[in-house]
Amino acid sequence: NAGVMQNPRHLVRRRGQEARLRCSPMKGHSHVYWYRQLPEEGLKFMVYLQKENIIDESGMPKERFSAEFPKEGPSILRIQQVVRGDSAAYFCASSPLDSFNSPLHFGNGTRLTVT
Amino acid sequence: DAKTTQPPSMDCAEGRAANLPCNHSTISGNEYVYWYRQIHSQGPQYIIHGLKNNETNEMASLIITEDRKSSTLILPHATLRDTAVYYCIVRVNTNAGKSTFGDGTTLTVKP
Numbered sequence: 001n002a003g004v005m006q007n008p009r010h011l012v013r014r015r016g017q018e019a020r021l022r023c024s025p026m027k028g029h030s031h032v033y034w035y036r037q038l039p040e041e042g043l044k045f046m047v048y049l050q051k052e053n054i055i056d057e058s059g060m061p062k063e064r065f066s067a068e069f070p071k072e073g074p075s076i077l078r079i080q081q082v083v084r085g086d087s088a089a090y091f092c093a094s095s096p097l098d099s100f101n102s103p104l105h106f107g108n109g110t111r112l113t114v115t
Numbered sequence: 116d117a118k119t120t121q122p123p124s125m126d127c128a129e130g131r132a133a134n135l136p137c138n139h140s141t142i143s144g145n146e147y148v149y150w151y152r153q154i155h156s157q158g159p160q161y162i163i164h165g166l167k168n169n170e171t172n173e174m175a176s177l178i179i180t181e182d183r184k185s186s187t188l189i190l191p192h193a194t195l196r197d198t199a200v201y202y203c204i205v206r207v208n209t210n211a212g213k214s215t216f217g218d219g220t221t222l223t224v225k226p
Contacts, residue, residue: 004158006158042202042216042219043159043216045213045214045215056213091158091159093159101147101164104151104159105161106159106160106161107158108157
């Protein structure tokens, strides 16, 4: 039973380019969460999605960032016109339910480096 | 969600029990206590969670005080691979992912 899969593991982009991060949740999980972790800092919530719907994007910057979770395929976190401050580890988590009795399962992240 | 307080760091000898405390004095009656850990460069790993009863699984035990204002995660026989940052969070709301991951406790297991 595969866990949460994120790819690529490492991504290098020049300033101004676009970054696309993909997340395939665990089988049977329809809730996906994205986090950002800056070096030496904790995890910061960005966005929560269910299939085809954004439920809560209160942690995501209003400019340049977008997320989707289509009916078919992985969830995508897109960062347009990247800047050096976007360099971070981006983690995705999934759960089968949105319940306080349902733990999150995390992927191993995508490390974005902006040069 | 209730705020949690954890010591920034702890050491433990290999083979000994590691007891990691967490204060959550503002916890509400329907908030669960969750523990995760993050080993360097990896994604956080779920360990255990509970509401008011003590819980045990293959990884750890969770002891929650009767007033639920604090809890302790116990790793019964710590190994070097248990060196990680341990996060205690409490959760009540929908949007499970919005729970705040604070700074956690950095546990160092020493040979």
